[in-house]
Amino acid sequence: MPQGRRTCSIRPRACPVGAVAKPGEAAQATAHDTIAPPILPHPVQFPAMSRYWSPLVHRLTPYVPGEQPKLARLVKLNTNENPYGPSPRVLEALRAEVADTLRLYPDPNAERLKAAIAARYGRTPNEVFVGNGSDEVLAHAFMAFFRQKQPVLFPDISYSFYPVYATLYEVQTRIIPLNEHFQIDIGDYRQPNGGIIIANPNAPTGCALPLADIEALCQANTESVVVIDEAYVDFGAESAVELIARFPQLLVVHTLSKSRSLAGLRVGFALGQAELIEALDRVKNSFNSYPLDRLAICGAVAALEDEAYFATTCTRVIQTREGMVAELEALGFEVLPSRANFVFARHPRHDAAQLAAALRQQGVIVRHFKSPRIEQFLRISVGDEEQTGVLVRALREILA
Numbered sequence: 383m384p385q386g387r388r389t390c391s392i393r394p395r396a397c398p399v400g401a402v403a404k405p406g407e408a409a410q411a412t413a414h415d416t417i418a419p420p421i422l423p424h425p426v427q428f429p430a431m432s433r434y435w436s437p438l439v440h441r442l443t444p445y446v447p448g449e450q451p452k453l454a455r456l457v458k459l460n461t462n463e464n465p466y467g468p469s470p471r472v473l474e475a476l477r478a479e480v481a482d483t484l485r486l487y488p489d490p491n492a493e494r495l496k497a498a499i500a501a502r503y504g505r506t507p508n509e510v511f512v513g514n515g516s517d518e519v520l521a522h523a524f525m526a527f528f529r530q531k532q533p534v535l536f537p538d539i540s541y542s543f544y545p546v547y548a549t550l551y552e553v554q555t556r557i558i559p560l561n562e563h564f565q566i567d568i569g570d571y572r573q574p575n576g577g578i579i580i581a582n583p584n585a586p587t588g589c590a591l592p593l594a595d596i597e598a599l600c601q602a603n604t605e606s607v608v609v610i611d612e613a614y615v616d617f618g619a620e621s622a623v624e625l626i627a628r629f630p631q632l633l634v635v636h637t638l639s640k641s642r643s644l645a646g647l648r649v650g651f652a653l654g655q656a657e658l659i660e661a662l663d664r665v666k667n668s669f670n671s672y673p674l675d676r677l678a679i680c681g682a683v684a685a686l687e688d689e690a691y692f693a694t695t696c697t698r699v700i701q702t703r704e705g706m707v708a709e710l711e712a713l714g715f716e717v718l719p720s721r722a723n724f725v726f727a728r729h730p731r732h733d734a735a736q737l738a739a740a741l742r743q744q745g746v747i748v749r750h751f752k753s754p755r756i757e758q759f760l761r762i763s764v765g766d767e768e769q770t771g772v773l774v775r776a777l778r779e780i781l782a
């Protein structure tokens with residue numbers, strides 16, 4: 383590739399005046415902090431590459447997170463955050479933790495948190511790994527388990543960070559297409575591999591596999607690690623945690639970002655037999671001794687201890703989702719069956735990108751992926767009742 387500068391592929395009006403688009407932002411035509419961004423006089427430029435970068439960095443195509451707009455009045459249904467705040471007990475615990483002790487490093491092993499997770503999920507602390515968001519846990523899993531002679535298998539439509547980690551850690555991949563109903567067929571994973579990673583429920587489809595399928599997958603696949611990413615499992619899917627005792631190759635990854643309303647605190651964890659956890663600890667301790675700070679540890683413990691709040695808010699999200707699905711279907715959308723805190727929907731007569739843009743004009747942000755097979759879908763997070771009402775009214779107006 384030639385050196386030099388290349389033009390930002392974002393349409394100029396998507397960049398606020400004075401802002402310089404970062405390379406990772408180029409793939410996604412998202413505005414930054416305003417609904418109707420001003421017209422830029424010139425295309426934005428950024429360095430395409432540098433002679434100082436390593437060859438690997440030249441090959442990276444970083445993950446592009448959903449937009450975090452600065453305007454508070456937007457109805458933000460684009461990154462699957464929980465519409466309800468964290469448990470009041472979390473906020474209380476965090477306030478108490480803001481103290482002189484912040485000058486001290488946190489516990490590198492987050493023992494308190496591991497004990498709380500182990501107690502909640504019926505495992506032992508040496509079967510728990512914690513990280514700075516489940517993204518970090520997943521990244522360490524790619525490094526720890528998937529750098530093999532055979533390729534790692536994952537669906538063509540899934541969490542878009544998986545191929546990014548694969549490139550970063552130079553892991554070979556074999557992409558397995560979802561079937562024509564956008565479902566994972568576990569029979570497709572019966573082939574030689576260096577590991578398998580599946581999000582269950584899958585993202586961005588929201589569709590879930592039954593526990594029996596995960597069990598069958600583990601029974602058939604004993605020679606490499608099977609990672610089940612359960613970021614959304616608490617919204618109505620079946621968890622594979624109960625299979626851990628029987629399958630030494632099974633690693634189940636969770637996050638506190640969704641069902642525990644703590645996306646801003648950055649806490650994720652993995653459960654698996656001690657042998658797998660030891661591998662993750664080796665990677666973590668070769669990378670960052672203190673991935674979880676004192677506030678993250680203490681807030682996460684408080685969240686795990688407030689089971690009643692967790693159960694109530696998950697139930698509310700599930701109920702709102704079911705009502706939202708009914709409203710979307712009444713408007714003519716085809717909605718994939720969701721067990722997550724979002725739905726994946728397409729309209730037979732309306733272009734998804736145009737719908738997303740029209741919603742944006744009405745102050746509602748949803749996620750649209752310009753990827754093969756799913757470019758006519760919108761991924762819409764489940765908000766609270768009021769946000770869902772705004773979404774449905776906006777769609778009614780747009781479709782009229």
Ligand SMILES: Cc1ncc(COP(=O)(O)O)c(C=O)c1O
Nearest residue numbers: 515516517541585613637639650
């Ligand atoms: C399937 C899936 N896994 C993992 C994550 C990462 O979550 P976090 O890093 O916030 O724990 C996400 C985030 O949206 C996700 O959709």
